Amino acid sequence: MAYDLLMTNDRCVGVTGKNKDGQLCSIYAAATVIASGGCGQLYPVTSNSEEASSDGMAMAFRAGVRLKDMEFMQFHPTMLFANGKGAGLLSEAIRGEGGKLVDEDGRAIMKHKHPLQDLAPRSVVASTVFENVQAGKEIFLSIKNVPDFEGKFPTIAENAHAHGIDVGQGLLPVRPGAHFIMGGIEANEWGRTNKEGVYAIGEAACTGMHGANRLASNSLLEAAAGALLLAKHMRVEKPEQNVHQEQQDTHAAANMPETQELQENMDQWAGIVKEKKNLLKMRGWLDAYSGSIFSQASTFLTKNDMTRKNMMTTAWMITNGALARTESRGAHIREDIPLEKREWVRHAVCWEDGKMEPVIKRIDAAEDQERVAEHVSVTS
Ligand SMILES: Cc1cc2nc3c(=O)[nH]c(=O)nc-3n(C[C@H](O)[C@H](O)[C@H](O)COP(=O)(O)OP(=O)(O)OC[C@H]3O[C@@H](n4cnc5c(N)ncnc54)[C@H](O)[C@@H]3O)c2cc1C
CATH class of the missing domain: 3.50.50.60 (FAD/NAD(P)-binding domain)
Incomplete structure (x- = not known):
């Protein structure tokens, strides 16, 4: 190191x-x-x-x-959130295929936030998820409208299963996560x-x-x-080979x-x-x-x-x-x-x-x- x-x-x-x-x-x-x-x-x-x-x-x-x-510092809006921890990235491609961010009542949280809704820039989506989490809500990526989710995103589906999440229910719990500086x-x-x-x-x-x-x-x-x-x-x-090092x-x-x-x-x-x-x-x-x-x-x-x-x-x-x-x-x-x-x-x-x-x-x-x-x- x-x-x-x-x-x-x-x-x-x-x-x-x-x-x-x-x-x-x-x-x-x-x-x-x-x-x-x-x-x-x-x-x-x-x-x-x-x-x-x-x-x-x-x-x-x-x-x-x-x-x-x-x-x-850029935060990715959709980290899978399982057992109180981040558990892998849920690619933006899922929202590209029709995935929607919803709260526990099924309300689409991006609807009035940005003209591009769920496909808004990362900072807009991440801060909206954050605001909702701060307000005590649970946020999910709904994949109910993503046809053949497991076929299109096999690695993500496998990872969700491995963390005890039933993909068949169509709701993946998410939190934003630190991603790139x-x-x-x-x-x-x-x-x-x-x-x-x-x-x-x-x-x-x-x-x-x-x-x-x-x-x-x-x-x-x-x-x-x-x-x-x-x-x-x-x-x-x-x-140069001979470098004087300071006392520690x-x-x-x-x-x-x-x-x-x-x-x-x-x-x-x-x-x-x-x-x-x-x-x-x-x-x-x-x-x-x-x-x-x-x-x-x-x-x-x-x-x-x-x-x-x-x-x-x-x-x-x-x-x-x-x-x-x-x-x-x-x-x-x-x-x-x-x-x-x-x-x-x-x-x-x-x-x-x-x-x-x-x-x-x-x-x-x-x-x-x-x-x-x-x-x-x-x-x-
Ligand atoms: C889950 C995920 C998905 C991503 N997807 C994409 C994508 O699709 N497209 C895209 O463009 N970007 C993506 N990114 C971002 C991109 O992967 C990173 O920005 C990129 O890998 C950084 O490359 P790097 O070589 O600078 O650093 P790293 O790939 O992080 O490599 C740094 C290396 O330095 C070593 N190291 C660190 N500290 C020390 C030390 N003190 N001494 C010795 N070695 C040390 C580490 O062990 C590591 O091997 C993604 C990032 C993540 C986390």
């Missing part, structure tokens, strides 16, 4: 981590690529795997690499970050391609294209809450629909652990502790990013400021130099032109 980037003279020269036996090791490299995926594990219901704990984003933060747009380590199309020697691709990166609300299916495409372009483009020089403060980094507490608080205070009052509660809760979150010490931590430290770091960026962005846009929904604001167009909330507070940066048109020019030179 990679723990931290090895930096010298503001340049990345490899990573430290722990091997299978828990022994500390350093790997020196001319180019280090962060491709560690997203951070769905910050929330109690998620489509993401257990490894999606934001390690790469947190290690980039500690190394002073710039991240941005961390407040843009649009933000991440700022990178251009081929993974270049603002620090020499470190690159980022896939969900860990933020190229801006997904805007404020990713469209389904674009992330695998981006990850594959980004990897190909990076392989063509990255500069490989001789790695063994007390500062050990004070960390249980993962479940973090997930529950993120769900309650920094989840699908956010507001200043709750975000401040989340910030206050995280602040009590700031000594551990922002400590550079890590080598003595167990893998489990390191994962929690990383999750707390990313929770800090999501929470404070959401506080800083005083508008609603795409998947970033502020109940207290429900509209998009003009002054936020072409502005990003950024995290740089490992600082606790974000900076708001203007993205200028010249930067875009530079990116297009670079892209043309890579692909041509």
Whole structure:
């Protein structure tokens, strides 16, 4: 498991981590690529795997690499919900085939919410399901009008059966779940970050391609294209081997809450629909652990502790990013400021130099032109 980037003279020269036996090791490299995926594990219901704990984003933060747009977390509207837990994704294709979201009285919850009803953008559907759940309702994906459901969606039907749900009844219990983060380590199309020697691709990166609300299916495409372009483009020089490592403060980094507490608080205070009052509660809760979150010490931590430290770091960026962005846009929904604001167009909330507070940066048109020019030179 990679723990931290090895930096010298503001340049990345490899990573430290722990091997299978828990022994500390350093790997020196001319180019280090962060491709560690997203951070769905910050929330109690998620489509993401257990490894999606934001390690790469947190290690980039500690190394002073710039991240941005961390407040843009996308929730998938329809996770199967069984035995009090998320139990797998119910694909949007089911709604495409006629599936409808209903409450326990059979009322179609999307009917007056959006002209596209059940096929509205993810953020609209997810926040509507969330509002209903908050109001104490049980929400189901009705598949009564989906002809031959088991034939068309055999894997989903099998998974539902395995979780004790009778598909024949035509009602699949659902909750929204953390699915994809649009933000991440700022990178251009081929993974270049603002620090020499470190690159980022896939969900860990933020190229801006997904805007404020990713469209389904674009992330695998981006990850594959980004990897190909990076392989063509990255500069490989001789790695430096002798890196001075700071002494570790063994007390500062050990004070960390249980993962479940973090997930529950993120769900309650920094989840699908956010507001200043709750975000401040989340910030206050995280602040009590700031000594551990922002400590550079890590080598003595167990893998489990390191994962929690990383999750707390990313929770800090999501929470404070959401506080800083005083508008609603795409998947970033502020109940207290429900509209998009003009002054936020072409502005990003950024995290740089490992600082606790974000900076708001203007993205200028010249930067875009530079990116297009670079892209043309890579692909041509
Ligand atoms: C259920 C589900 C369905 C999806 N469906 C689609 C779809 O249809 N189309 C689409 O475009 N996108 C889809 N997505 C999104 C897409 O799958 C992800 O965005 C994409 O897989 C991310 O790829 P990645 O390579 O960046 O990260 P990942 O595929 O998450 O890989 C990250 C890897 O890094 C490893 N890792 C993490 N931390 C460390 C560490 N500290 N040290 C060492 N290794 C580490 C992990 O173990 C993992 O192997 C879906 C996502 C989910 C969860």
